[in-house]
Amino acid sequence: MHLEVVADDAALGRVGADRILQARADGALHVLGVATGGTPASTYRELARRSDGRLKDVRLAALDEYVGLPAEHPGSYTSFVRRNIAEPLGIAPEHVAVPRAAAHDLEAAAALFEQQLRDAGGVDLQILGIGANGHIGFNEPGSQADSRTRAVTLAERTRQDNARFFDSPDDVPREALTQGIGTILEARRILLLASGPRKADALARAMEQPPSADCPASWLQRHPDVLVVADQAAAAALS
Numbered sequence: 001m002h003l004e005v006v007a008d009d010a011a012l013g014r015v016g017a018d019r020i021l022q023a024r025a026d027g028a029l030h031v032l033g034v035a036t037g038g039t040p041a042s043t044y045r046e047l048a049r050r051s052d053g054r055l056k057d058v059r060l061a062a063l064d065e066y067v068g069l070p071a072e073h074p075g076s077y078t079s080f081v082r083r084n085i086a087e088p089l090g091i092a093p094e095h096v097a098v099p100r101a102a103a104h105d106l107e108a109a110a111a112l113f114e115q116q117l118r119d120a121g122g123v124d125l126q127i128l129g130i131g132a133n134g135h136i137g138f139n140e141p142g143s144q145a146d147s148r149t150r151a152v153t154l155a156e157r158t159r160q161d162n163a164r165f166f167d168s169p170d171d172v173p174r175e176a177l178t179q180g181i182g183t184i185l186e187a188r189r190i191l192l193l194a195s196g197p198r199k200a201d202a203l204a205r206a207m208e209q210p211p212s213a214d215c216p217a218s219w220l221q222r223h224p225d226v227l228v229v230a231d232q233a234a235a236a237a238l239s
C-alpha cells in the first residue's frame with residue numbers, strides 16, 4: 001500500500017480528484033467504484049468543479065446500500081450517488097449501479113449486483129473510505145477476505161457514526177447490502193481516502209497490522225495497487 005499524506009480535507013479532495021481525472025486521461029477509467037459518506041465529499045465536489053464533461057461516459061458502481069430505506073430516501077446511497085456524483089458529472093442513470101437493497105430477495109439482489117459488475121467489465125478504480133472500526137464498504141469486523149456482496153448487520157458504532165445523516169439516530173437502518181471484501185479486491189486499482197482524527201487508529205491498524213478480519217481494511221494489503229491518501233490528522237497514528 002502506498003501512502004500520500006496531505007494537509008487537510010480540502011487537499012484530500014484535490015488529490016482524490018487529480019487521481020481520478022488522471023486515470024481517465026490515461027484511458028484507464030471506464031468503471032469508477034464510489035464510496036459514499038463524508039470523506040469522499042470533497043473529492044466529488046472537486047470533480048464536479050473540474051471534470052468538464054470528461055467523466056460523463058464513465059459508469060459508476062456503489063459499494064453499498066442500506067436495507068429498509070426506499071431508494072428515493074435522502075439518506076439512501078442511491079440518492080447520495082445521484083445527487084453528489086452522477087448528476088453533477090452528467091452521468092446517465094442507466095450507467096449507475098447501486099445494490100438494490102429495497103428488493104424482497106436480498107440474496108438475488110446481491111447476485112444481480114455482482115453480475116452487473118462483471119457485465120460492466122469490473123471496477124477500474126475503487127474509491128474507499130474507512131470506518132472508525134476499520135470497515136470498508138459495510139464489511140464490519142469479522143468480514144473475511146473472500147466475502148462477496150451480501151446482506152450484513154451494521155455495527156452499533158457504525159450506526160452511531162452515520163446518525164448525522166438522519167433526522168434521528170433511531171432512523172439509521174440496521175442492515176445493508178454491501179460489496180464483499182473479495183468483491184472490492186477485484187477492482188484493478190484502489191484509492192482509500194481517510195480524513196480526521198477519528199480514523200487515525202483504524203488507518204494505522206489497516207496499514208501496519210497483519211491482515212485480519214478484526215480490521216477489514218487490512219485485507220487491502222493483499223491488493224497490488226492501493227493508494228492511501230490521508231490528511232495529517234488521519235495519518236497521525238502511523239509509525
Ligand code: F6R
Pocket residue numbers: 034035036037038039040063064077128129130131132135136137138
Ligand atoms: C460508504 C462506505 C463506508 C464509508 C465509511 C466512512 O459507501 O462504504 O465504508 O466509507 O463508513 O464513512 P465517512 O466517510 O462518512 O466517515
